[in-house]
Amino acid sequence: MSAAVSPLAPTSVPDLPPIDGVRLATAAAGIRYKGRTDVLLALLEPGTTVAGVFTRSKCPSAPVEWCRDKMKRGKARALVVNSGNANAFTGKTGREACKFTAAIASRAAGCKPAEVFLASTGVIGEPLKAQAFDGVMDGMVAAATPEPWPDAAKAIMTTDTFPKVATATVKIGKAKVTLNGIAKGAGMIAPDMATMLAFVFTDAAIAAPALRALLAEGTVDTFNAVTVDGDTSTSDTLLMFATGKAKNAPKISRASDPRLKAFRKALNAVLGNLAEQIARDGEGARKLVEITVEGAVSKTSARRIAMSIANSPLVKTALAGEDANWGRVVMAVGKAGEPANRDKLSIWFNGIRVAHKGYRDPAYDEAEVSAAMKKPEISLKVALGLGRGRDRVLTCDLTKEYVAINGDYRS
């Protein structure tokens, strides 16, 4: 496994301000790793609303099932996240581990177990020894403060090479509200799996149904538009908490409230920023690749074609080889099964048109393209010439390092 920080890591990391109503603590419970923190506790003041988006896997982890069930009430008082063990494919013991963790956290935090949300990431198929949380829970509740956002982002990492944070401050009406987000990406730990976890906190006062609508809407072009290898984790979890504790924050009950205009934009920016960091920390990634498809018959069609390109091993290996291989892009467009007309297709790499109307662009300069492909960030644009459907997804290249990370060990 690679220990070095991804060469695509952001060069500047923002300071995350406190969020009224949120206190954080981390601890080393010894779930799997030695000498590092592996549990995050977030304490949320009474009145906090919650919304979530989860993996579409038909075989989800126990914490995903727990959260889906408790989400119905829309109220949260605590979040417990652990790294090192995903509590997935653990049968009845997995459900018991969730129940136990929620019980001790609720006791320590003074709330109901159903108000405790859970997420786990790490090895799958191994029972999660939730008893380990018992020794650290009271200490975390006592130690929780509004400040330690960087520590929180670190405690949830698995093989991520850098912690992922994002923040924004905007107004709802006359009240200043803050959004802080942390995430972890596609890191793998033997013997098991990539998991995307992200948590966004705000001191805005937004009712659970409106929060749900905002989050669902915000996910479409951010977390759902990122792919590393096309594999979907059993544990993908995005939770958002709104404490309502910002000074003079108006109570918002509908997602269509016009006062949410700036907030919605800021939320989408935070989600987009975290999602991009996940692509930047894709396993073995050496190139951040933005794929834009335009001229499709619809946005849905454009998304399917963009994802077909983004998940094609032949396109991804060509990108790793700094090869503007538009032939493979044509292949990936063709296999998407969406309307496409070969003779109307044009393709650009970093702004240079290499294919036009179904043919190699006669003006294309190989030396110029070669130089452009050496950049760490590649934009690949496909114009289909059929309609007005447009979409964009982010991915990374497929390198030998990816194979090494995922294949060079025995569990």
Place this chain on the structure above:
Amino acid sequence: MSAAVSPLAPTSVPDLPPIDGVRLATAAAGIRYKGRTDVLLALLEPGTTVAGVFTRSKCPSAPVEWCRDKMKRGKARALVVNSGNANAFTGKTGREACKFTAAIASRAAGCKPAEVFLASTGVIGEPLKAQAFDGVMDGMVAAATPEPWPDAAKAIMTTDTFPKVATATVKIGKAKVTLNGIAKGAGMIAPDMATMLAFVFTDAAIAAPALRALLAEGTVDTFNAVTVDGDTSTSDTLLMFATGKAKNAPKISRASDPRLKAFRKALNAVLGNLAEQIARDGEGARKLVEITVEGAVSKTSARRIAMSIANSPLVKTALAGEDANWGRVVMAVGKAGEPANRDKLSIWFNGIRVAHKGYRDPAYDEAEVSAAMKKPEISLKVALGLGRGRDRVLTCDLTKEYVAINGDYRS
């Protein structure tokens, strides 16, 4: 690129007998390669019927469009295949190259251009210089003989590491008929693409509609059940020719004719054999992997789940690492979107059950599994416990060699 023969290559290669009504010749037209043959001509006696199955790509190559169009008449007198250039994404010049090639072949063979079938494999986006065929066509017609099957299989190779042939002899009624097949698999040539081409010849007398039905039916569990990397070529072509020249061969007009029983079985065996050789020669392949899914709600559902496992980079890299990583198999089952119940799932690697009813099999012996995973052939079985749907697909592992073959060069 790797020049060595795949370690998974078949250890014995059958001799292909002559097929009445088929004569073959190969030549070096210098399309791209130096010092090797790159054109195959098959001459077919009058009365030969033809059927075909093609790529589902929405951006097919010019020869695929040519064959689809000519296929309607159901009659063939010649087949011209070249390696080195796929004549794909070549616009109008691609269509002209097809027309020109068919014209010179028809003149040399004494048939109509519409009775000439074409296939090309190799680089895409480069114009195919069909004029090169002009210099070799008359010579090939003059030199064509019933014997050179191994030469035919070699002339159509790109980066295949071994030629692929298969044969079978069976009876239709009292007549002995023969089936010979040749194929090429997922080899890549800069800057280019994987293409599957396969051609089956028989001296049976089968009307075109019946031949079409037999071929479509035979493809389902053979060529359509093989995946190397989930990428679909613009050029995939499977053609079958029936000369009707076997002594006393009864004329068969319907695929449901009971006399076809043994023939159908032999055809499926030839197709299955060629398809398996393609998996054995997958780029960088070190493991041949058979994935069986049973207990699904239907065969279609089982196929989708098997393909989700077969195309998962995380499963494929684990197999390369000789890791019986059932957690990733669960992930791939979960992401297929088909009915699955985590708590009923069982998984076997080479006959050893590693997970049972949603939990790690308590009886599973790590040392025994490790030893089993070192074999070059791996069978991976998933039982869903829901219904009677069953299916099987073949694939190979994803190695650093795959990334090297497809990424370690600039076109």
